[in-house]
Amino acid sequence: MKAFGAALPSCVLFLAVSVVLAQNQDPDKSPTSAAPKYDPPVYAELQKAPKKAQERRNPLENDPDAVAAGAILFEQHCAECHGKSAEGTRKAPSLRTLEVQNATPGTLFWLLTNGVVRKKMPVWSKLPEPQRWQLVRYIKSLGVSAPAAESPAPKP
Amino acid sequence: MFPTCRLALFGSFCLFLLSFYSAPCAIAQESPYFVAYDHYLEEPGNLEIEYFSTFGTERGGNDFHAYWAEFEYGATAWWTTEIYLDGQTTFNDSTVFTGFRWENRFRPLKREHFINPIFYVEYENKNGADKILKEGEGHDVESDFLVSNAVARSERIHEIELKLILSSTFKGWNFTENTLAAKNLSNSPWEFGYALGASRPLALKASAKRCTFCPQNFVAGVEMYGGLGDRHSFGLHDTAHYLAPALAWNLPSGWALRISPGFGLNDNSHQLLMRWGLSREITGFGSMVSRLFGGRK
Numbered sequence: 072m073k074a075f076g077a078a079l080p081s082c083v084l085f086l087a088v089s090v091v092l093a094q095n096q097d098p099d100k101s102p103t104s105a106a107p108k109y110d111p112p113v114y115a116e117l118q119k120a121p122k123k124a125q126e127r128r129n130p131l132e133n134d135p136d137a138v139a140a141g142a143i144l145f146e147q148h149c150a151e152c153h154g155k156s157a158e159g160t161r162k163a164p165s166l167r168t169l170e171v172q173n174a175t176p177g178t179l180f181w182l183l184t185n186g187v188v189r190k191k192m193p194v195w196s197k198l199p200e201p202q203r204w205q206l207v208r209y210i211k212s213l214g215v216s217a218p219a220a221e222s223p224a225p226k227p
Numbered sequence: 228m229f230p231t232c233r234l235a236l237f238g239s240f241c242l243f244l245l246s247f248y249s250a251p252c253a254i255a256q257e258s259p260y261f262v263a264y265d266h267y268l269e270e271p272g273n274l275e276i277e278y279f280s281t282f283g284t285e286r287g288g289n290d291f292h293a294y295w296a297e298f299e300y301g302a303t304a305w306w307t308t309e310i311y312l313d314g315q316t317t318f319n320d321s322t323v324f325t326g327f328r329w330e331n332r333f334r335p336l337k338r339e340h341f342i343n344p345i346f347y348v349e350y351e352n353k354n355g356a357d358k359i360l361k362e363g364e365g366h367d368v369e370s371d372f373l374v375s376n377a378v379a380r381s382e383r384i385h386e387i388e389l390k391l392i393l394s395s396t397f398k399g400w401n402f403t404e405n406t407l408a409a410k411n412l413s414n415s416p417w418e419f420g421y422a423l424g425a426s427r428p429l430a431l432k433a434s435a436k437r438c439t440f441c442p443q444n445f446v447a448g449v450e451m452y453g454g455l456g457d458r459h460s461f462g463l464h465d466t467a468h469y470l471a472p473a474l475a476w477n478l479p480s481g482w483a484l485r486i487s488p489g490f491g492l493n494d495n496s497h498q499l500l501m502r503w504g505l506s507r508e509i510t511g512f513g514s515m516v517s518r519l520f521g522g523r524k
Contacts, residue, residue, distance in 0.1 A: 136435035144433050147479070148256075151270075151510045162272070185338045188304040196339050197256050197267045199399040199431035202443070 114170035116190075120181040127177030131204045141209025144202055148195070157213050163192065167216035179207045257483040258401065259448045259473035261502045262362060263424030265403045266343035266394035268334060269301030274512035279485075279504035281359055283497045288373040291317045293325075293358040300512065305334040315358040321376045326353025326384075328361075332392070341397075347390035347405075355382030360500060362388070363453040364409050365418030366465045368495035385412040399431045401448075416459050422452035426473070437479055446475040453492070467496040482507050 131137040145157070152163035159165030171179070183203045186194035195203060258265050261279065269275055277297040284290050293315035302308050311328040330349040356379035358372060387410050394403040407420040426448025434441045453468030455461060471489030478484070482505065489500035509515075 139435035140433040143435070143437060186304060188334060188337050191271045191304050193270050193301075193304045194267065194334075194339055196396050197258075197265075197401075199428055199443075201432040205433055 113164045116187050120178040124181035125175050125178045129176040137205045137208040138212045141205040172215050176207045257475045259475035260424045262452045263422040263450045264392045266345045268307040271301045272513035273301045275299040275508045277506035282501040284499045289318045307332045323356050325357040345392035349388040351386040355379040364420035365457045368467050400427045416457040418457045419455035424450040444477050468492040
């Protein structure tokens with residue numbers, strides 16, 4: 072009985088922490104917008120990939136099933152934050168920007184493997200390597216979406 | 228079973244139903260381990276609701292069925308926090324609520340390394356009838372469970388448990404090593420234990436078609452765990468050890484099933500610990516709670 076009496080406040084504390092953390096998510100984002108504005112610093116992580124990682128080639132580059140498999144994996148693991156069409160939500164940035172689409176497959180694989188733990192992107196090395204390469208194939212197949220492309224492109 | 232226990236289990240059941248009917252779910256990529264931990268934390272904002280059972284044999288006493296509900300929340304990408312509610316039924320004896328645990332796991336390093344450390348801190352508030360055997364520690368042996376529930380539950384245990392989790396992933400394999408130190412906050416010595424695990428998905432490439440029985444949805448592994456004595460008598464004497472093959476099945480519907488028959492390796496161990504579990508991950512739980520309290524839509 073005493074244990075349950077102590078469990079209840081713990082559960083309340085647990086919920087309170089959840090609420091506080093949830094409230095603190097993306098404080099700079101508009102509350103009404105579903106997708107974030109284009110935010111260059113978010114993509115700076117891509118520049119941190121070591122040269123050796125950037126130069127890695129996708130071993131599934133010529134696998135005809137890789138994009139289809141990657142699409143399923145994306146829906147299962149990534150769409151919740153990046154959106155079903157990868158155009159971003161207030162939780163995570165668009166993957167259809169020039170920065171992402173111009174990044175080498177090795178860079179994207181490195182980012183998937185290491186995550187950006189301090190910025191809420193989890194480590195995805197729990198997916199086996201071939202599945203991460205399948206995801207990279209799918210992401211690269213998406214191309215740049217029109218609105219996202221406008222902001223970063225240099226204007227004449 | 229006394230009413231508060233019923234209330235706790237009923238609450239857990241309601242949350243489980245909620246997750247089944249209304250909440251968006253994500254396919255989990257669960258490891259098959261029951262005792263060992265790897266270095267993967269819950270995704271931020273997600274809540275995983277889990278139910279686990281352990282059926283154990285008892286030589287010279289009554290077999291038992293211990294169970295726990297687990298609520299695992301990804302507070303950030305580097306911090307996962309969990310609440311456990313534990314209970315057990317000893318055959319020919321009774322059913323008791325045995326207590327709760329609050330567990331936290333922290334990832335200190337930003338990037339993935341060959342060996343990835345995780346710090347684990349847990350507070351346990353339980354009674355002496357606890358039989359979930361979530362870890363092997365100290366000189367805990369099979370004969371400890373011969374005491375009847377009525378007597379065992381009168382003992383209150385407040386315990387702090389620390390673990391260093393060292394985990395690696397290589398060519399699809401996960402190898403993990405957990406070192407445990409636990410301290411009963413009454414005047415008891417530090418106790419020690421270990422858990423080792425290895426696992427691998429049955430296929431490394433994902434199928435291009437949606438499927439339930441594809442080999443990549445299954446993760447097979449094995450874990451070994453046991454006690455290492457205490458501060459005054461460190462070592463393997465009078466300790467129990469187990470070896471347990473394990474299998475996890477991550478269904479596309481978002482559910483994950485796990486099963487693991489564990490076998491005692493010496494005379495101090497239960498001969499069989501049959502474990503199984505069911506879990507479901509709710510995505511965006513943090514945001515749902517936030518909205519409940521008037522946060523952003």
